[in-house]
Amino acid sequence: MSLKIILLAKQVPDTRNVGKDAMKADGTVNRAALPAIFNPEDLNALEQALRLKDACPGTTITLLTMGPGRAAEIIREGLFRGIDNGYLLTDRAFAGADTLATSYALAMAVRKIGSFDLIISGRQAIDGDTAQVGPQVAEKLGIPQITYAEEIRLLEDGNIRVKRRLERGIEIVEGHFPLLITVNGSAPECRPRNAILLQKYKYALTPTELQTSDSRFAALYTQRPYLHIDEWSVADVGADVVQCGLSGSPTKVKKIDSVVFQAKESKTFDSTDDAIESLMVELINNHTIG
Amino acid sequence: MANFYLDNPSLKHHLQHPLMKRIVELRERGYADKDQYDYAPVDFEDAMDSYDKIMEVVGELCGDIVAPNAEQVDHEGPQVNNNRVTYAPGTQQNLAAARQAGLMGLSVARRYGGLNFPMVGFIMVSDMIARADAGFCNLWALQDCAETLYEFGNEEQRRQFLPQVCAGSTMSMDLTEPDAGSDLQAVMLRATYSESDQCWRLNGVKRFITNGDSDIHLVLARSEEGTKDGRGLSMFIYDKRDGGVNVRRIENKMGIKGSPTCELTFKNAKVQLCGERKLGLIKYVMSLMNGARLGIMAQATGLSEAAYREALAYAKDRRQFGKAIIEFPAVYEMIANIKAKTDASRAILYETARFVDIYKTLEDIQKERPLDDAEKAELKKYKRLADAFTPIGKAMSTEYCNQNAYDAIQVHGGSGFMKDYPCERIYRDARITNIYEGTTQLQVVAAIRHVTTGTYLNQIKEYEAAQYAPELEPLKKRLSAMTAVYEEMVKHVADVKDGEYLDFHARRLVETAAHIVLGYLLLQDADRNPEFRRSAEIYVQYGATEVNKMHDFILNSPIEALGNYRC
Numbered sequence: 001m002s003l004k005i006i007l008l009a010k011q012v013p014d015t016r017n018v019g020k021d022a023m024k025a026d027g028t029v030n031r032a033a034l035p036a037i038f039n040p041e042d043l044n045a046l047e048q049a050l051r052l053k054d055a056c057p058g059t060t061i062t063l064l065t066m067g068p069g070r071a072a073e074i075i076r077e078g079l080f081r082g083i084d085n086g087y088l089l090t091d092r093a094f095a096g097a098d099t100l101a102t103s104y105a106l107a108m109a110v111r112k113i114g115s116f117d118l119i120i121s122g123r124q125a126i127d128g129d130t131a132q133v134g135p136q137v138a139e140k141l142g143i144p145q146i147t148y149a150e151e152i153r154l155l156e157d158g159n160i161r162v163k164r165r166l167e168r169g170i171e172i173v174e175g176h177f178p179l180l181i182t183v184n185g186s187a188p189e190c191r192p193r194n195a196i197l198l199q200k201y202k203y204a205l206t207p208t209e210l211q212t213s214d215s216r217f218a219a220l221y222t223q224r225p226y227l228h229i230d231e232w233s234v235a236d237v238g239a240d241v242v243q244c245g246l247s248g249s250p251t252k253v254k255k256i257d258s259v260v261f262q263a264k265e266s267k268t269f270d271s272t273d274d275a276i277e278s279l280m281v282e283l284i285n286n287h288t289i290g
Numbered sequence: 291m292a293n294f295y296l297d298n299p300s301l302k303h304h305l306q307h308p309l310m311k312r313i314v315e316l317r318e319r320g321y322a323d324k325d326q327y328d329y330a331p332v333d334f335e336d337a338m339d340s341y342d343k344i345m346e347v348v349g350e351l352c353g354d355i356v357a358p359n360a361e362q363v364d365h366e367g368p369q370v371n372n373n374r375v376t377y378a379p380g381t382q383q384n385l386a387a388a389r390q391a392g393l394m395g396l397s398v399a400r401r402y403g404g405l406n407f408p409m410v411g412f413i414m415v416s417d418m419i420a421r422a423d424a425g426f427c428n429l430w431a432l433q434d435c436a437e438t439l440y441e442f443g444n445e446e447q448r449r450q451f452l453p454q455v456c457a458g459s460t461m462s463m464d465l466t467e468p469d470a471g472s473d474l475q476a477v478m479l480r481a482t483y484s485e486s487d488q489c490w491r492l493n494g495v496k497r498f499i500t501n502g503d504s505d506i507h508l509v510l511a512r513s514e515e516g517t518k519d520g521r522g523l524s525m526f527i528y529d530k531r532d533g534g535v536n537v538r539r540i541e542n543k544m545g546i547k548g549s550p551t552c553e554l555t556f557k558n559a560k561v562q563l564c565g566e567r568k569l570g571l572i573k574y575v576m577s578l579m580n581g582a583r584l585g586i587m588a589q590a591t592g593l594s595e596a597a598y599r600e601a602l603a604y605a606k607d608r609r610q611f612g613k614a615i616i617e618f619p620a621v622y623e624m625i626a627n628i629k630a631k632t633d634a635s636r637a638i639l640y641e642t643a644r645f646v647d648i649y650k651t652l653e654d655i656q657k658e659r660p661l662d663d664a665e666k667a668e669l670k671k672y673k674r675l676a677d678a679f680t681p682i683g684k685a686m687s688t689e690y691c692n693q694n695a696y697d698a699i700q701v702h703g704g705s706g707f708m709k710d711y712p713c714e715r716i717y718r719d720a721r722i723t724n725i726y727e728g729t730t731q732l733q734v735v736a737a738i739r740h741v742t743t744g745t746y747l748n749q750i751k752e753y754e755a756a757q758y759a760p761e762l763e764p765l766k767k768r769l770s771a772m773t774a775v776y777e778e779m780v781k782h783v784a785d786v787k788d789g790e791y792l793d794f795h796a797r798r799l800v801e802t803a804a805h806i807v808l809g810y811l812l813l814q815d816a817d818r819n820p821e822f823r824r825s826a827e828i829y830v831q832y833g834a835t836e837v838n839k840m841h842d843f844i845l846n847s848p849i850e851a852l853g854n855y856r857c
């Protein structure tokens with residue numbers, strides 16, 4: 001059997017290597033100072049999608065992302081690794097969306113894409129860490145969801161078996177299509193970009209990017225439809241503008257504090273076995289280790 | 291999160307050499323593939339952009355996957371079970387990543403599923419992989435056997451095997467035997483043609499075969515019964531799926547432990563003849579070896595790069611007597627020399643790769659259409675240069691990688707002697723580079739005729755005639771002076787008119803030529819990019835001193851002195 005997979009992915013600021021200028025004076029993220037990357041757990045999700053594609057020839061993977069124009073970069077990153085096409089949801093009216101408005105916009109775009117067997121995404125994005133968008137999309141589409149997936153296997157009866165990584169163990173569940181799966185960071189790393197695909201898709205552009213790109217490749221773009229990355233606006237996906245972006249977001253950020261961790265207390269232990277034992281017990285009890 | 295391409299700007303510098311325009315134009319046959327393959331470049335800029343982007347992918351793969359696996363691969367190594375090799379888990383992961391990244395048929399033509407990269411690109415990937423894990427570099431770079439299969443195999447064999455290589459099948463070249471090491475004319479593995487099966491069959495033993503349990507083997511065997519020399523040897527292709535070759539054991543080596551070195555037994559193994567009978571050694575293996583030697587130069591350069599980075603990082607970090615040890619002249623001189631030798635190795639590595647690219651591609655074009663006179667002259671010139679530069683490049687870069695690894699440990703002091711730092715692995719891995727694919731001593735044998743016939747001198751004069759930035763003039767003057775000394779040394783030895791005397795001083799003469807060539811190459815690098823100025827200064831200073839030393843030795847060793855050395 002072949003599957004129709006939609007991958008929800010996000011371009012995020014790389015918050016893993018935060019420097020001094022990562023936050024602006026007003027407490028918001030300084031996106032200009034941080035490189036924009038493919039959200040790490042979405043890459044884990046992409047790898048799972050690609051493995052399903054490897055196992056089921058004929059499977060297609062469509063990447064759907066919402067963001068500013070430059071988020072088309074992650075669609076190209078996906079194309080370099082084996083997805084089939086991508087859509088960029090981009091519109092000023094989408095800006096400032098919280099998880100509710102984001103999942104609304106994504107669900108509308110999924111409806112516009114049409115039929116699918118599986119929606120897959122990373123567990124959460126490293127800029128917000130909410131882990132809400134995937135589940136909310138499933139709810140809005142009225143399909144079942146499996147979260148924290150580490151391994152996905154297609155069964156002979158057409159169902160799917162998923163290994164879930166939970167805090168204190170693993171759980172194995174089964175589900176049937178259509179459904180949504182969010183993938184955990186403990187799942188295998190995404191494969192590298194492929195040299196042939198990279199050369200094939202490196203000039204894949206959105207219509208907006210085409211306007212500012214090297215005109216040498218305009219002819220190529222016309223000849224090769226697979227180089228077209230579609231951009232969708234609020235109107236394109238038939239969304240209600242009030243439910244999008246800032247106006248559709250009940251979450252309001254009141255205040256952000258920059259917290260600097262400082263050790264305030266100190267304890268001294270003797271170098272006896274008993275003292276070390278009590279230190280270990282304390283560290284385990286307060287979940288520092290174990 | 292390291293990227294071995296982006297963190298090493300000298301790679302981009304070499305990728306963007308002016309000669310690349312000609313190389314890519316030849317390699318791409320005027321960009322003819324663009325209408326047939328959606329991943330073929332449309333013009334030079336497009337091709338260069340793709341190389342750059344793919345090198346970045348390789349850099350990431352090396353930094354994020356291969357390098358972090360290197361220590362564990364070194365500790366665990368491959369295993370043999372039931373006559374088959376199992377790679378270390380890290381090696382398996384590296385191979386899987388290289389396959390997924392589409393890096394297994396890098397230089398193979400697109401019509402067989404490859405990327406059609408020039409040799410410069412292939413070498414650059416080897417350079418980066420060797421820095422990450424020199425042992426894995428062997429497994430990856432053996433795909434270069436595909437080049438020999440392409441060059442000498444027939445179209446049917448190309449169609450059968452090359453797409454497999456591009457899809458990720460591994461390769462090996464089975465040459466060495468217990469009694470045939472440096473002297474391959476002594477190969478005994480028996481090839482007999484079975485009339486009943488209508489195929490060739492191999493029987494016998496091979497030893498020291500790198501990646502000997504590969505999917506596709508090129509095997510040197512004696513097809514002409516009763517012969518004893520190289521003219522009785524032919525080359526064969528063995529497909530592992532046909533069976534008949536077993537791994538008896540793998541060697542327990544000092545370094546490159548991730549790369550299995552196998553003893554193979556051939557029992558009626560079904561094979562195909564590659565090319566013509568009797569040309570196995572005298573034509574095909576010589577070609578194979580030249581490619582392999584370039585590969586080892588890349589491996590050595592990558593190891594030197596790794597040694598440099600380990601030494602530099604430690605010297606900046608380690609504090610003694612109240613300051614970082616890199617502030618002491620004894621330490622910073624060592625590190626500056628490691629860097630200069632690394633840059634010099636890389637300079638001759640890519641210069642040689644460019645020569646190989648031009649002549650090999652012209653040879654290939656010659657199969658499609660007759661070359662015009664200018665192209666014929668171009669082919670001849672670059673073939674001769676490639677032939678001359680391969681042995682000195684291999685000799686110098688592999689000796690330097692040993693010296694650099696040695697000095698990297700010295701910078702680490704006692705800690706470098708412990709298993710805690712990568713420098714000890716680099717040191718062990720480096721040791722084979724000046725031994726296999728022809729020892730340094732054999733490189734000297736291959737190079738000495740270019741001393742006596744003047745290939746090196748002519749090329750040196752060509753470098754000398756080029757224009758350099760005014761601030762580089764003093765260095766150029768120094769290189770000119772070294773050239774005069776070289777000419778005097780060559781004349782002194784030649785005038786004695788004695789073969790043994792020439793052999794005795796051959797290494798000194800070859801090294802002297804090499805110091806001048808490397809000095810000029812760094813001068814060219816510095817002319818194009820000021821970042822190389824320091825290495826050019828340091829290298830010429832070093833080379834000039836070495837040349838004077840060897841000059842002194844030759845002038846003070848009359849032919850009678852050989853008697854003191856003979857056993």
